[in-house]
Ligand code: ADP
């Protein structure tokens with residue numbers, strides 16, 4: 435119902451950044467290699483995400499705004515072996531309950547279809563341009579939930595949060611070409627050439643380019659790769675540390691602790707490293723179904739992963755500082 439969608443929206447869609455996150459995740463799940471995000475007034479007026487992915491078949495187009503409609507999992511087994519970023523089937527239903535949405539999509543390179551959705555209902559259906567992939571526009575976010583709108587910070591802050599999530603996507607998927615356009619100005623564009631050092635230097639400043647140390651190791655269950663900046667590039671908060679599990683940007687207290695332990699005495703009190711670490715593991719070992727935003731995770735065999743990470747960092751960082 436429209437009420438339960440609005441309640442769910444409260445958990446999933448907090449601000450324009452959440453819309454960008456969910457739409458980009460869908461574009462990634464659709465196998466896109468080029469993803470463009472355009473925002474007007476920090477996304478409060480309009481957010482448009484264009485991808486060159488699989489497109490959406492006609493039947494799915496009718497269903498995609500229904501709560502729990504997902505094409506990504508079919509049974510309980512799938513739920514514990516999640517390989518896609520989405521799986522709960524509630525993002526689009528939530529977004530559509532607090533904004534006006536237009537989808538233009540083409541899955542066969544031949545016929546384009548457009549639907550317009552207001553209050554979760556399809557109000558218009560037509561043929562449209564046939565460019566392979568999908569374009570989703572979200573307008574007038576929170577127009578019908580004024581209380582939520584009041585909680586928005588300044589446009590500057592909201593745009594900063596969008597930039598932040600785009601940068602995490604770039605580090606998470608360096609093989610995808612991302613562009614962020616804000617009020618018709620290009621704010622971010624990544625090359626999509628897969629080079630992590632290049633991506634990180636573009637995000638954190640060219641000064642770190644020469645000082646990124648490669649991290650690389652594995653145990654039976656986990657593979658860890660990434661780059662960590664030498665201690666002279668430490669920052670005053672944790673914001674510059676990115677952890678990705680199977681491509682998903684996550685926050686995890688224990689893994690962060692493992693990283694900091696790895697740095698040990700090289701990090702003065704209150705200083706934190708610049709780093710991006712990718713962890714690859716069997717999806718059965720990680721539970722991402724902890725919170726609607728899918729950013730918190732529960733790990734099996736956490737101690738094993740922690741010691742692998744702190745060990746790798748210790749070795750690398752000390753080698754560099756001999
Ligand atoms: P979930 O991602 O959890 O499946 P969403 O509400 O985010 O749920 O999306 C619902 C469905 O809409 C997806 O399962 C997918 O089938 C379809 N979809 C959404 N965006 C795209 C896209 N950009 N390309 C292809 N399919 C999409």
Ligand code: MG
Nearest residue numbers: 459460520525
């Ligand atoms: Mg999704």
